[in-house]
Amino acid sequence: MEENAVHPVLEAIRNRRSVRHFTSDPVPAADLEAILDAGRWAPSGMNNQPWRFWVVTDAAVKNDLAQWTQYGSVIRSAPVAIAVFLDPEACYHPIKDAQAVGACLQNMLLAAYALGYGAVWLGEILKNEDGVRKTLGIQPSWPLQAVVALGRPAKRDQTSSRRPLAALMPGSGF
Amino acid sequence: MEENAVHPVLEAIRNRRSVRHFTSDPVPAADLEAILDAGRWAPSGMNNQPWRFWVVTDAAVKNDLAQWTQYGSVIRSAPVAIAVFLDPEACYHPIKDAQAVGACLQNMLLAAYALGYGAVWLGEILKNEDGVRKTLGIQPSWPLQAVVALGRPAKRDQTSSRRPLAALMPGSGF
Numbered sequence: 001m002e003e004n005a006v007h008p009v010l011e012a013i014r015n016r017r018s019v020r021h022f023t024s025d026p027v028p029a030a031d032l033e034a035i036l037d038a039g040r041w042a043p044s045g046m047n048n049q050p051w052r053f054w055v056v057t058d059a060a061v062k063n064d065l066a067q068w069t070q071y072g073s074v075i076r077s078a079p080v081a082i083a084v085f086l087d088p089e090a091c092y093h094p095i096k097d098a099q100a101v102g103a104c105l106q107n108m109l110l111a112a113y114a115l116g117y118g119a120v121w122l123g124e125i126l127k128n129e130d131g132v133r134k135t136l137g138i139q140p141s142w143p144l145q146a147v148v149a150l151g152r153p154a155k156r157d158q159t160s161s162r163r164p165l166a167a168l169m170p171g172s173g174f
Numbered sequence: 175m176e177e178n179a180v181h182p183v184l185e186a187i188r189n190r191r192s193v194r195h196f197t198s199d200p201v202p203a204a205d206l207e208a209i210l211d212a213g214r215w216a217p218s219g220m221n222n223q224p225w226r227f228w229v230v231t232d233a234a235v236k237n238d239l240a241q242w243t244q245y246g247s248v249i250r251s252a253p254v255a256i257a258v259f260l261d262p263e264a265c266y267h268p269i270k271d272a273q274a275v276g277a278c279l280q281n282m283l284l285a286a287y288a289l290g291y292g293a294v295w296l297g298e299i300l301k302n303e304d305g306v307r308k309t310l311g312i313q314p315s316w317p318l319q320a321v322v323a324l325g326r327p328a329k330r331d332q333t334s335s336r337r338p339l340a341a342l343m344p345g346s347g348f
Contacts, residue, residue: 008182009288013212013281033339038187040336042280045297049336053343087344096297098269099319102276106216107187110284114183123219123270138345145273162214162223165207169227170261171312 012110017160019118020074022151026057027080031115035150036082038111044100050090051104051145054083054136064135065147069125078149082108083132085142101145108148118153121146186284191334193292194248196325200231201254205289209324210256212285218274224264225278225319228257228310238309239321242302248294252323256282257306259316275319282322292327295320 006014036053044050056062057080065081066072075081084101091097105121112119125132129144180188210227218224230236231254239255240246249255258275265271279295286293299306303318 007288009186009284010208010212012183013215013285018217034184036339036342038184040339040342041187041190043192043283043295047334047336049342051342054345055343093297095268095272095300095317095319098272099276099279099297102273102278103280104276105273106277106280109217110183111187114181121217123267123273126269136345143269145269160221162221165210165214168210168214168223168225169229171228171310 008114012113016109016113017156017158018120019153019156020071020120020149021154022078022118022149023154025079025152027117027150031117032080034115035108035111035117038107039104042100042104042107044103045093045096048090048092048097048100050086050097051101052085052087052142054085054138056081056083056136061135065132068128068131068135069122069147071122071124074120074122074149075147078151080150082148082150083136084145084148085138086145088141088143098145105146105148112150116152117150118156119148119150121148182288186287190283190287191330191332192294193327193330194245194294194323195328196251196253196292196323197328199253199326201291201324205291206254208289209282209285209291212281213278216274216278216281218277219267219270222264222266222271222274224260224271225275226259226261226316228259228312230255230257230310235309239306242305242309243296243299243321245296245298248296248323249321252325254324256322256324257310258319258322259312260319262315262317272319279320279322286324290326291324292330293322293324295322
């Protein structure tokens with residue numbers, strides 16, 4: 001790697017943003033599969049892979065899904081919504097399973113960015129997980145973890161910020 | 175991007191492996207900072223950034239830390255151990271905070287891979303989080319989330335597997 005060049009992985013991690021406005025362009029199946037595949041390859045405790053995906057592209061189902069969040073317009077605007085659930089039979093530890101889903105979601109967001117898509121991780125919808133399960137026909141025992149809205153970005157929300165590293169290392173002289 | 179070329183982000187997601195054997199080469203501060211910075215840029219609910227990092231490079235402290243896991247040899251072998259905690263004052267939702275930490279950890283693992291390092295996410299040590307807090311002098315209210323062992327790979331555990339995508343999409347005709 002050249003001196004001063006930023007590795008594409010670091011670039012993606014740094015410049016990925018939550019995208020909430022999409023064009024109407026569909027997401028080709030090959031790209032959608034690549035994004036799901038990125039989620040699939042996340043690490044998990046005991047390699048238990050507790051994540052399960054529901055891909056919603058049908059406009060009527062997407063509209064029905066949208067009612068369960070105050071960010072319904074984001075879901076309606078996106079050509080694809082990916083609902084992520086836990087399979088209780090695959091779970092083994094509440095915190096570690098949730099962490100694994102977070103790694104899985106981040107892989108999908110990074111893959112979407114890498115392929116020129118925009119995406120946003122929606123968590124507020126969890127408060128209506130009963131409704132989401134009803135819309136998608138999912139058994140009550142499966143906990144909703146997040147919905148990812150995905151498509152070609154119509155515009156990108158360019159700014160974001162994080163705490164400085166020093167504020168994240170309260171015990172370290174690093 | 176060339177036809178058939180795999181984007182480096184997808185390559186990293188697909189080929190990253192848990193690395194448990196390290197050379198004695200130290201991790202230069204600039205690289206360690208780039209890896210922590212990748213964690214820092216993870217998404218989190220409400221952008222609450224609940225993660226906090228303790229970086230351990232001192233051999234005596236690392237040995238003390240190693241006693242709290244059956245994978246102590248991994249920690250002793252690694253030039254760097256990064257303990258990740260939640261700051262309770264930054265938390266807002268148990269599942270979403272754990273997911274955010276998962277995204278943060280995955281960013282660090284991917285960044286480590288991109289920079290030529292090996293790393294492994296250790297979760298079993300959580301059962302002894304009291305001990306870890308004692309070793310590191312951390313207040314009892316801060317939940318341990320994981321320890322990442324990091325260094326130049328002495329060998330890579332090359333094989334891993336995942337369920338096929340179809341098995342992760344029980345409700346979909348995708």
